[in-house]
Amino acid sequence: MAEKGIHIEGLSKRYGEGDTAVLALKNVNMHVAPGEVVGLIGPSGSGKSTLLKSLGAVIDPTAGRMTLGDEVIYDEGWKVPDLRALRRDKIGFVFQAPYLIPFLDVTDNVALLPMLAGVPNAEARQRALDLLTALDVQHRAKAMPSQLSGGEQQRVAIARGLVNRPPVILADEPTAPLDSERAMAVIRILNDMAKKYETAIIVVTHDEKIIPTFKRIYHIRDGVTHEEAGEGRGFQ
Amino acid sequence: MISLAGRDILHSWGKFVFTGFGLGLLIGVTLVMAGVYRGMVDDGKALLDNSGADLWVVQKDTLGPYAESSSLNDDLYRTILAMPGVARTANVTYLTMQVKKGEQDVRSMVVGIVPGEAWGAPGWPPYLVAGRQITRGHYEAVADIATGFKLGDYIRIRRNQYTVVGLTRRMVSSSGDPMVFIPLKDAQEAQFLKDNDAIWQSRRRTEANPAFNRPGVPGLLDAVIASQATNSYVNAVLVRLRAGAAPDEVAESIRRWKRLTVYTRSQMEGILIGKLIATSAKQIGMFLAILAIVSAAIVAFIIYTLTMDKIREIAVLKLIGTRNRTIAAMIMQQALALGVIGFAVGKITATFAAPLFPKYVLLMPQDSIAGFFAVLVICALASVIAIRMALKVDPAEAIGG
Numbered sequence: 001m002a003e004k005g006i007h008i009e010g011l012s013k014r015y016g017e018g019d020t021a022v023l024a025l026k027n028v029n030m031h032v033a034p035g036e037v038v039g040l041i042g043p044s045g046s047g048k049s050t051l052l053k054s055l056g057a058v059i060d061p062t063a064g065r066m067t068l069g070d071e072v073i074y075d076e077g078w079k080v081p082d083l084r085a086l087r088r089d090k091i092g093f094v095f096q097a098p099y100l101i102p103f104l105d106v107t108d109n110v111a112l113l114p115m116l117a118g119v120p121n122a123e124a125r126q127r128a129l130d131l132l133t134a135l136d137v138q139h140r141a142k143a144m145p146s147q148l149s150g151g152e153q154q155r156v157a158i159a160r161g162l163v164n165r166p167p168v169i170l171a172d173e174p175t176a177p178l179d180s181e182r183a184m185a186v187i188r189i190l191n192d193m194a195k196k197y198e199t200a201i202i203v204v205t206h207d208e209k210i211i212p213t214f215k216r217i218y219h220i221r222d223g224v225t226h227e228e229a230g231e232g233r234g235f236q
Numbered sequence: 237m238i239s240l241a242g243r244d245i246l247h248s249w250g251k252f253v254f255t256g257f258g259l260g261l262l263i264g265v266t267l268v269m270a271g272v273y274r275g276m277v278d279d280g281k282a283l284l285d286n287s288g289a290d291l292w293v294v295q296k297d298t299l300g301p302y303a304e305s306s307s308l309n310d311d312l313y314r315t316i317l318a319m320p321g322v323a324r325t326a327n328v329t330y331l332t333m334q335v336k337k338g339e340q341d342v343r344s345m346v347v348g349i350v351p352g353e354a355w356g357a358p359g360w361p362p363y364l365v366a367g368r369q370i371t372r373g374h375y376e377a378v379a380d381i382a383t384g385f386k387l388g389d390y391i392r393i394r395r396n397q398y399t400v401v402g403l404t405r406r407m408v409s410s411s412g413d414p415m416v417f418i419p420l421k422d423a424q425e426a427q428f429l430k431d432n433d434a435i436w437q438s439r440r441r442t443e444a445n446p447a448f449n450r451p452g453v454p455g456l457l458d459a460v461i462a463s464q465a466t467n468s469y470v471n472a473v474l475v476r477l478r479a480g481a482a483p484d485e486v487a488e489s490i491r492r493w494k495r496l497t498v499y500t501r502s503q504m505e506g507i508l509i510g511k512l513i514a515t516s517a518k519q520i521g522m523f524l525a526i527l528a529i530v531s532a533a534i535v536a537f538i539i540y541t542l543t544m545d546k547i548r549e550i551a552v553l554k555l556i557g558t559r560n561r562t563i564a565a566m567i568m569q570q571a572l573a574l575g576v577i578g579f580a581v582g583k584i585t586a587t588f589a590a591p592l593f594p595k596y597v598l599l600m601p602q603d604s605i606a607g608f609f610a611v612l613v614i615c616a617l618a619s620v621i622a623i624r625m626a627l628k629v630d631p632a633e634a635i636g637g
Contacts, residue, residue, distance in 0.1 A: 049635060052635055053632050053635055056555070056635065058555065058630075058631050058632045058635065059632060084554075084557050084558075084559070085557060086557075087555060087556065087557045087631075088556060088557020088558075089557070093555055093556060093634070093635075095552075095634060095635070099548060099549070099552045099634060101240075101549050101552070101553070102247065102549065103240075103243045103244040103246070103247035103248070104238070104240075104243055108238055108243070112238070112556075113556055113557070115237050115238060116237070116556070116557055116558055116559075116562070117557075121237070121238065144247070160556075172635055
């Protein structure tokens with residue numbers, strides 16, 4: 001029986017061929033349950049980004065199996081035919097920098113994803129406004145991204161990641177540009193949203209401040225992961 | 237679905253408007269160039285229309301009187317008048333030269349017409365905007381207003397001075413030079429009139445020639461010198477046909493019996509447009525092609541730059557599942573919008589600038605419509621490079637590492 005959340009088994013990724021081949025991921029296993037927020041930490045060059053790109057269906061793993069809920073995404077070379085639709089509907093992304101679309105206002109930045117999925121504009125905007133309200137940035141709904149503070153931008157980016165109710169969110173250093181207070185606020189929001197929407201969230205981070213907040217942490221070094229229990233402080 | 241292109245344009249409207257303005261000036265030049273060609277064609281047609289002729293009788297085997305020099309005896313018009321189907325005939329001379337307006341030179345086509353005819357004789361200016369037609373045999377002139385002359389002004393042609401008694405409009409040569417009408421005899425004289433030194437030298441040479449200065453033939457030398465001082469040639473005979481006469485038939489009859497070359501209106505139009513301004517048309521065509529290439533290069537460069545500025549946003553859009561065609565449509569719509577802005581600016585610029593050009597610039601609606609669609613096609617093609625680049629963007633670029 002398939003496990004809920006995101007699950008990977010024996011995931012490997014090799015770049016190049018022959019003598020120049022580099023094995024960036026080596027037999028990685030990982031499971032993140034719905035409503036859970038886990039940390040993924042490791043030094044530069046350890047394979048974090050490769051793992052994140054594989055989980056995000058941006059690059060194809062060389063071997064291994066990945067499932068998202070009941071749906072098999074990769075299985076030993078086989079992959080879902082439409083990865084673009086998978087990313088749109090099933091995976092939310094939150095980046096180190098918010099990367100909001102500068103020419104769309106806050107509401108349309110969030111509503112764009114459901115619009116791309118074919119949701120009518122009015123319904124997509126309502127869905128966006130509900131999320132912005134949940135993240136307490138509804139008062140900036142008509143503002144342009146350049147008019148927002150760093151914290152507000154990151155909350156809008158989280159709303160964008162959540163708007164299509166994806167079963168998994170991949171957050172790449174979401175607190176890096178923020179001060180301690182705002183970083184903790186973002187992690188608190190991610191935990192709240194994970195519980196509220198039953199979303200599995202994987203947070204890639206170097207940020208010492210937020211590492212103690214995870215209940216589970218995956219360490220990665222030289223393409224190999226190992227799991228350990230985190231302190232889970234503050235978000236029990 | 238919202239219009240990503242529209243939102244981007246609204247967000248950075250200043251960049252689009254200023255770029256569109258620059259492009260518009262280029263498009264304006266292109267429209268004016270097309271207008272210059274149309275003006276040349278229209279000048280040619282106006283020349284034929286305003287001559288009031290149905291047939292042009294010229295020297296045999298020449299393309300005269302506008303495209304080549306042509307010389308006919310000035311008494312030929314009488315025998316042509318007697319041909320079946322011919323209603324009126326008129327001698328005419330054409331001479332492009334610099335005429336004096338005070339101290340200034342004015343380039344114009346001096347037309348010799350027979351004065352004193354009934355109103356509307358072939359070769360005459362068909363309408364006047366001021367003054368009257370030429371009634372005297374000498375030293376009166378009717379000038380096109382483009383020459384800058386006013387009623388009562390004096391025009392100096394060669395050694396003679398003419399009084400402007402009438403002003404006309406839109407009477408130009410095929411190269412756009414405004415016309416000055418003077419009496420035929422004066423025009424014939426002006427064609428070959430030399431300065432006093434040249435006349436004296438010519439007489440001396442004639443006297444020194446034993447063939448003309450024979451002691452046994454008194455009066456021969458005087459007769460030769462007199463013949464050298466007069467010009468009994470005209471450039472063409474303009475023919476107006478009787479109602480119902482077929483131009484081709486009358487023309488064929490004159491060719492056959494008078495052994496002259498005769499052109500109908502359509503043939504003369506073919507000479508003017510197909511031969512006389514053909515080189516200019518090719519020149520303008522080359523300019524239009526170059527301007528189109530430059531416009532395409534500018535649009536391509538601008539759209540490429542604007543797209544390069546959005547690489548990260550495009551990567552994010554692709555990562556979150558935006559279709560390639562949505563991104564391609566965004567870029568192409570921006571290029572088309574730039575073209576529309578540019579065309580609007582260009583059309584306005586051309587409309588206001590056209591009257592300022594020294595030559596007649598005729599902006600025709602069908603040229604504007606064709607130009608508009610050409611701009612859209614050029615912009616669409618110019619966006620291809622940026623689209624190719626955008627489609628190559630890896631969504632992984634949105635994720636660090």
